[in-house]
Amino acid sequence: MCLAVPGRVAETYRENDVLMGKVDFSGVLRRVCLEHVPEARVDDYVLVHVGFALSRIDADEAKKVFEFLGELRQLGELEDPAP
Amino acid sequence: MKYLDEYRDGKAAQALVQAIAGVVRRPWAVMEVCGGQTHSIVKYGIDRLLPPEVELLHGPGCPVCVTPLEMIDRAHAVAEQPGVLFCSFGDMLRVPGSRGDLLSLKARGCDIRVVYSPLDALKVAIQNPGRRVVFFAIGFETTTPGNAMAAWQARRQGVRNFSLLVSQVLVPPMLSAILQSPGNRVQAFLGPGHVCTVMGTREYEPIAARYRVPIVITGFEPVDLLQGILLAVRQLEEGRSGVENAYARVVGAPGNGPARALVEDVFEVCDRKWRGIGTIPKSGLRLRHEYRDWDAEKLFELSDIETRESPLCISGQILKGLRKPKDCPAFGKACTPDRPLGATMVSSEGACAAYFAYGRHLEKVVTT
Numbered sequence: 001m002c003l004a005v006p007g008r009v010a011e012t013y014r015e016n017d018v019l020m021g022k023v024d025f026s027g028v029l030r031r032v033c034l035e036h037v038p039e040a041r042v043d044d045y046v047l048v049h050v051g052f053a054l055s056r057i058d059a060d061e062a063k064k065v066f067e068f069l070g071e072l073r074q075l076g077e078l079e080d081p082a083p
Numbered sequence: 084m085k086y087l088d089e090y091r092d093g094k095a096a097q098a099l100v101q102a103i104a105g106v107v108r109r110p111w112a113v114m115e116v117c118g119g120q121t122h123s124i125v126k127y128g129i130d131r132l133l134p135p136e137v138e139l140l141h142g143p144g145c146p147v148c149v150t151p152l153e154m155i156d157r158a159h160a161v162a163e164q165p166g167v168l169f170c171s172f173g174d175m176l177r178v179p180g181s182r183g184d185l186l187s188l189k190a191r192g193c194d195i196r197v198v199y200s201p202l203d204a205l206k207v208a209i210q211n212p213g214r215r216v217v218f219f220a221i222g223f224e225t226t227t228p229g230n231a232m233a234a235w236q237a238r239r240q241g242v243r244n245f246s247l248l249v250s251q252v253l254v255p256p257m258l259s260a261i262l263q264s265p266g267n268r269v270q271a272f273l274g275p276g277h278v279c280t281v282m283g284t285r286e287y288e289p290i291a292a293r294y295r296v297p298i299v300i301t302g303f304e305p306v307d308l309l310q311g312i313l314l315a316v317r318q319l320e321e322g323r324s325g326v327e328n329a330y331a332r333v334v335g336a337p338g339n340g341p342a343r344a345l346v347e348d349v350f351e352v353c354d355r356k357w358r359g360i361g362t363i364p365k366s367g368l369r370l371r372h373e374y375r376d377w378d379a380e381k382l383f384e385l386s387d388i389e390t391r392e393s394p395l396c397i398s399g400q401i402l403k404g405l406r407k408p409k410d411c412p413a414f415g416k417a418c419t420p421d422r423p424l425g426a427t428m429v430s431s432e433g434a435c436a437a438y439f440a441y442g443r444h445l446e447k448v449v450t451t
Binding site: 001002003004005006008016018025026033035036037038045047049050051052054055057058059061062064065066068069072073 | 084085086087089095098099102117118119144145146147172174199200201202203221222223225226228229232236240275277278280281303306307310329331332333334335339341342345430432
């Protein structure tokens, strides 16, 4: 029920004084309310739930878990997983 | 899809499982709060990848599951009234009330429509001025900004034939209720990632401090879940109990300011009953007095309806992490997704429905 899906902002516009946008989910465009993420720009990724963007995805934070795994490997704390 | 596929990467998941195995020394019971997390865990078999010391308990975070039977019956009573056009998220259509579900009402001629967004329900009202359009506004904090926006827009645009039947619940009071319940087994929580995109992480700090439980805000994909489990186990082993954020790509400590301001404007805190569990003080939201003309509970005569849950169902204990689906003699036999007896089987995000969907009722040996 709390399912929320990342999508790319393709277009922004105002409707009834509310910030709206078209968001691209792997080629499927949907109308999304962007009023709660006014900082979102075209080509930003946003997290969408029931037609509302709840947050803008932070690209730097998104990489951190993979950087962390890279560090563990370098420290030799992890063996390379079996192929 | 970007920001999904990379978090389903098998090698990254294996590396995290190894890291968890490298940290864990003693047995721990960790509860994932959200139904969406439970569904992912069972779908990907994450509970079975973990070292035997780490047990996952499945939490109550499925709003469809915990919507009380009385509220489902009220929805049906509203939907049956002449002139009503009833809008609902698809998840609620198959949830049985005391006398069938919304789908069977639709089959009997009631006008019931599935909407993707609360704003779609408002649009239906604007397009059908001669009908009374009621939207079934259920959900956790994640869904409140959408439901609040529909109410706010309706009031602002003067759409008088639109109303909301509100059954909104809040996560933090539920976590406190679990930790206070006799026989509690939860030692750490994987916190509700999408709830926290709206509410932030700070309201979890008093809970972590008071009950000395680590709370790690966690996402929904396998890599997210395993990272959350790693951070929780690390805290447990080190004797720490703080709030950590393993979902920082979408969650910030203050949450979403504009969304919270709108929710505050439209809703106020109230006591709510949870299916399988009972009433928890201050665990829900209702429309404020200023929105009484858009409040279906005030517009329709809805007398209290007598309901009775199945005596076989143990979903109350499952929702608190005290039992597992396979501890229930009715699981997969008298109780299936087609004929659910209680809360944890009514939605695909309930623990029993997830175990059933991925064939665990067919297994002879209990391995979880």
